[in-house]
Amino acid sequence: MNNSVAKEKIVSLRKKRSLEDMRFKYYGFTAMCLSLAVLVFLLYTIFSKGYTAFQKTIVLLEVDYNQEVLKLTSDSSDEEMEKGKFFRVKKQAIENFFPDLSKSDIKLVKKLFSINVDNEIKDYFLDNPEVINTKQQIWVTAHSDVDQLLKGNSRRDVPEDRRKLNDIQLSYVDQLVEENRVKQVFNNFFFTKADSRHPEIAGVAGSFMGSLFTLFTVFILSFPVAIGASVYLEEFAPKNRITELIEVNISNLAAVPSIVFGLLGLGVLLNVFGLPRSTPLVGGSVLALMTLPTIIIACRASLKAVPPSIKEGALAVGATKTQAVFHHVVPLALPGTLTGTIIGLAQALGETAPLIMIGMIAFIPNIPTGLTEPSAALPVQIYLWVESAERGFQEKSAAAIMVILIFLFMMNAIAVFLRNRFERKW
Amino acid sequence: MSNSKILANGVDVYYGSKQALFGISMDIKEKEVTALIGPSGCGKSTFLRCINRMNDLIEICKVSGSIKVDNEEIISEKTDVVSLRSKIGMVFQKPNPFPKSIFDNVAYGPTIHGLVDSKNDLEEIVHSSLKKAGLFDEVKDRLNEPGTSLSGGQQQRLCIARAIAVNPEIILMDEPCSALDPIATAIIEELIDELRLNYTIIIVTHSMQQAARVSQKTCFFHLGELIETGETNKIFTNPDNTKTQDYITGRFG
Numbered sequence: 124m125n126n127s128v129a130k131e132k133i134v135s136l137r138k139k140r141s142l143e144d145m146r147f148k149y150y151g152f153t154a155m156c157l158s159l160a161v162l163v164f165l166l167y168t169i170f171s172k173g174y175t176a177f178q179k180t181i182v183l184l185e186v187d188y189n190q191e192v193l194k195l196t197s198d199s200s201d202e203e204m205e206k207g208k209f210f211r212v213k214k215q216a217i218e219n220f221f222p223d224l225s226k227s228d229i230k231l232v233k234k235l236f237s238i239n240v241d242n243e244i245k246d247y248f249l250d251n252p253e254v255i256n257t258k259q260q261i262w263v264t265a266h267s268d269v270d271q272l273l274k275g276n277s278r279r280d281v282p283e284d285r286r287k288l289n290d291i292q293l294s295y296v297d298q299l300v301e302e303n304r305v306k307q308v309f310n311n312f313f314f315t316k317a318d319s320r321h322p323e324i325a326g327v328a329g330s331f332m333g334s335l336f337t338l339f340t341v342f343i344l345s346f347p348v349a350i351g352a353s354v355y356l357e358e359f360a361p362k363n364r365i366t367e368l369i370e371v372n373i374s375n376l377a378a379v380p381s382i383v384f385g386l387l388g389l390g391v392l393l394n395v396f397g398l399p400r401s402t403p404l405v406g407g408s409v410l411a412l413m414t415l416p417t418i419i420i421a422c423r424a425s426l427k428a429v430p431p432s433i434k435e436g437a438l439a440v441g442a443t444k445t446q447a448v449f450h451h452v453v454p455l456a457l458p459g460t461l462t463g464t465i466i467g468l469a470q471a472l473g474e475t476a477p478l479i480m481i482g483m484i485a486f487i488p489n490i491p492t493g494l495t496e497p498s499a500a501l502p503v504q505i506y507l508w509v510e511s512a513e514r515g516f517q518e519k520s521a522a523a524i525m526v527i528l529i530f531l532f533m534m535n536a537i538a539v540f541l542r543n544r545f546e547r548k549w
Numbered sequence: 550m551s552n553s554k555i556l557a558n559g560v561d562v563y564y565g566s567k568q569a570l571f572g573i574s575m576d577i578k579e580k581e582v583t584a585l586i587g588p589s590g591c592g593k594s595t596f597l598r599c600i601n602r603m604n605d606l607i608e609i610c611k612v613s614g615s616i617k618v619d620n621e622e623i624i625s626e627k628t629d630v631v632s633l634r635s636k637i638g639m640v641f642q643k644p645n646p647f648p649k650s651i652f653d654n655v656a657y658g659p660t661i662h663g664l665v666d667s668k669n670d671l672e673e674i675v676h677s678s679l680k681k682a683g684l685f686d687e688v689k690d691r692l693n694e695p696g697t698s699l700s701g702g703q704q705q706r707l708c709i710a711r712a713i714a715v716n717p718e719i720i721l722m723d724e725p726c727s728a729l730d731p732i733a734t735a736i737i738e739e740l741i742d743e744l745r746l747n748y749t750i751i752i753v754t755h756s757m758q759q760a761a762r763v764s765q766k767t768c769f770f771h772l773g774e775l776i777e778t779g780e781t782n783k784i785f786t787n788p789d790n791t792k793t794q795d796y797i798t799g800r801f802g
Contacts, residue, residue: 433647435641436647436708440634440658440712441635442631442661446661451647
């Protein structure tokens, strides 16, 4: 082949090759745009459905703290005040909410208020005992049906029998709006209360604490075990059939469906060992088993990434194997192992199926204060709320998804931070 | 012989089923520099790593034969590898300071061996080791900076200081200058010359000039066999074996 022919061939093929380059670039770009679009759509849906959950509707109610009705006096002790007849005060306040209400109207008005109003009236009094025998205008929580109507989540143009609020109640709400006796404020209940049958006072605090306790259990159980196992496998174990088998099975375990771990928890932890059902202790133990292989794999990778020359240097000055490993290799691998652990914890945070198996799906209206108290977890809470028929829970579930996503983002951000901050280049 | 420091006899090394060294026998004198030369893959590093049992790290590596250090057999199950290594320091091909401060790098050995009782003692050992390695003047104001922040040549001298700090009798050097520039190499070579007064040194090198400059004895390895060993002057001027002749004149390798 002479020179000019070769040149011609190169030129003609060159065009094809650069076209290939371009095509591949655009494929990649399109794929990236597509996944970004899906992500944006997802976040938009969640946010647009959920942001209203961060607000609640409150109604101005005139309460007469009459000492006769309360059966209290101005020198009652705290204990007596706790037992004051606040429900009677509330009943009176509702009867006088609009002028000239008939008995059936009162029933309708009562349904505009949250079940929590009794407590709010009481709390206001306990905070300000001097209001006894005075009339107070206080803002109390509205019923979820009113809340949803004012947020525009439920429609008023459907036939009356398919609405939660009937025509009279609608006119009441309209009147309240006109008189400025209703407004929307930040929904502190969402962050301070546990689950409830009543959407307006249901919050994520219970399940959030449950998730925290669960993650704590996961960390305490899986981190030391994972470090121990990976250090042993990486640095001390003889390379033979048995360790090979163990290695393969760790990878296999990482791929076992999480519900199987849930069954294990149900069968062994609950039925054989008799640990308390629905608790973060059991949930955390099950999730620790599930995340252990993931963390071990990450730990081993970061141990492997430490150059052998460091260990050799330590051994050459006469360090024992344990000293070389724990003085030099493990500290250098620590950022990587922590990152792996956080990723494992993030995985555990989002896991639902095994928790359902061990009963963390129970309805728990209290905020847990310990590892052995029944509690919910965030993903299970979302599952419960999504399933609920009440319209008020829809926005709650979207908002709870936001909470769990922010939690996850923060954990991942910490992982990225640790990686960047302590990463060493060799 | 009275001043024989290391006495190797019929050392065979296998990597799995592949034999890397064939019956190496060698006699290394005290307070001399012995250079191991030979083409790549000839087994000189392997032999060096037998002397402080560094080959133990390689799972498939099997060593047989006998190496005696101060008349004590070291190729044996019973050998205390940790104290052996405190007696035989090693400097590697690529400088490998710990990612810790300069001070901690040197202090590590004495600390784990419990050579010091007080902070002052430790400081003294670190300073004197750095002085012996000819690094003290360059780093005395920044002993708390990481060892990895030094230049390549300085890092290698730091590694030498680290090896000296545990007060060894023998120092093994595995191509200590192959990653360094000519100036840093010259400094290390000078240092080796000084260290010879107190230590027995075995150095693996690819540079014939370096072997000629720093060593008193030279051993030529080829394909896992020890071809010739003798006074450096003699090896480089009038070797007995034609293979040695061919190698040092650059005909192969």
